[in-house]
Amino acid sequence: MTDVRVATDESAREDAFAVRRTVFVDEQGVDEALEYDEHDEPDADAVHFVAYDDGEPIGAARLRFPNAGVGKVERVAVLASRRGEDVGRDLMDAVHAEARDRDLDILKLHSQTRAAGFYERLGYERRGEEFEEAGIPHVEMRRPVGS
Known part of the structure; x- marks a missing residue:
C-alpha cells in the first residue's frame, strides 16, 4: 500500500x-x-511529498507557491517499476489536499506531453502550445483547487 507523506x-x-x-x-x-534548484533548499517555500511502499521511496512531487492563491505542481515522479499502480494519483491526491489546506484557488503545472492524459483525468486542462523544457516536450496545464 502506498503511503504519501510530506517530507x-x-x-x-x-x-x-x-x-x-x-x-x-x-x-x-x-x-x-537543471533538476535541482533553489526551491529544493531546506529554507525554500516549497512542500515536498514522498510516496513510500513498505518504507521504500517510490514516488515524489513538489508544490510551490509562486503567486497568491496559486500553487505550482512540479517534479512529479514515480519509479518506472511502480508506474500503473496509482502511485501518481496518490501523490496528486496529497498535493491537492495540501492546496486545499492552504486555501489555494488554482493549481498549475508543466506536464511532459506524454503524461498530459494522466493530469487530464485528474481535472487539469491544457493551456497554450507545446514547449520544450529540459529537452523534453511539455504543455502547461491548470485546474481549480476545488474541483
Missing part, C-alpha cells in the same frame, strides 16, 4: 530527491544542474 525532515527530502534523480536524471537524461 518534513532531511531524510524524507533525500528520499524525494533520490526518486527524482532516478526518474529525471538517470532515466530521462535531464541535466542534474
Whole structure:
C-alpha cells in the first residue's frame, strides 16, 4: 500500500530527491544542474511529498507557491517499476489536499506531453502550445483547487 507523506525532515527530502534523480536524471537524461534548484533548499517555500511502499521511496512531487492563491505542481515522479499502480494519483491526491489546506484557488503545472492524459483525468486542462523544457516536450496545464 502506498503511503504519501510530506517530507518534513532531511531524510524524507533525500528520499524525494533520490526518486527524482532516478526518474529525471538517470532515466530521462535531464541535466542534474537543471533538476535541482533553489526551491529544493531546506529554507525554500516549497512542500515536498514522498510516496513510500513498505518504507521504500517510490514516488515524489513538489508544490510551490509562486503567486497568491496559486500553487505550482512540479517534479512529479514515480519509479518506472511502480508506474500503473496509482502511485501518481496518490501523490496528486496529497498535493491537492495540501492546496486545499492552504486555501489555494488554482493549481498549475508543466506536464511532459506524454503524461498530459494522466493530469487530464485528474481535472487539469491544457493551456497554450507545446514547449520544450529540459529537452523534453511539455504543455502547461491548470485546474481549480476545488474541483
